[in-house]
Amino acid sequence: MKAPSRQVLKWIGNKHRVAEAIAGYFPSDFKVYHEPFVGSAAVLGTLAPRLAVASDVLAPLVAIWLRVQSDPQAVYDAYEQRFQAFTTQDRKLVYREILDRYNASGDPDDLLFIARTCYGGVIRFDKAGRMNTPCGIHRALPLAKFADALKQWQPRLAGTQFVVGDFEAQIDAAGPGDLVYCDPPYQDCGKNLYGAQTFSLQRLFAAIERARDRDVRVALSLDGSKRSGDRICNVLIPPNVFARDMEVALGRSMLRRFQMAGQSLESEHVADRLLTTW
Secondary structure (H helix, E strand, O other): OOOOOOOOOOOOOOOHHHHHHHHOOOOOOOOOEEEOOOOOOHHHHHHOOOOEEEEEOOHHHHHHHHHHHHOHHHHHHHHHHHHHHHHHOOHHHHHHHHHHHHHHHOOHHHHHHHHHHEHHHOOEEOOOOOEOOOEOOOOOOOHHHHHHHHHHHHHHOOOEEEEEOOHHHHHHOOOOOOEEEEOOOOOOOOOOEOOOOOOOHHHHHHHHHHHHHOOOEEEEEEEOOOEEOOEEOOOOOOOOOOOEEEEEEEEEOHHHHHHOOOOOOOOOEEEEEEEEOO
């Protein structure tokens, strides 16, 4: 289980740096792997399971992974077109055009480029449901490196079925002997961040408990020592659902980097809790 050296997507809260550590806790004898909050697919891409179902409620995000799986050349061509405009013209103007087009059409190629070039990989929406994250300060991933990312990722997704759907239905579809990994939105993030608007942690806990009772093994990443302003997050876990509660260090907070532009982040090191039902 070796993580890809490059990410296809930049995504807030992604587990790229710790995917190997997380996957290292997984059993090796599971039947089907399920990831109902696919996001950047960091753990999925590291595990590269023989059979998997990965899902999300954001249809353009699922479409990105379907295209990486089935037609990486088309994904590259679309990225190259946007990259050339972004690097040879007014980058903020080009970014704004791509952002406006995505808000109008939901084009997955636009979402991929936005995720790679928006500030901190923070996918954020206004009250009207329009993405409004500003252009980032870093360069877009160079074409050769993006091509290398696609080359690494396509074979890792060969056994995965990608589905648009709510996490509860996807967890409920898991059968005895299956493995589910959940990486839901952080509870203490702003409600304008993608995925946090309607997410219910209590509904997730209930789905996990039902899955456990069907002999499905479930792993869950949750807010650990992550800060929210001056407060340390403390998510209450229902009793008797999980067998283990571990800490996985994540480094410095991308979200706090976005919120504290120009300030020191020495005190902003964060960790997730990894809980398992076995």
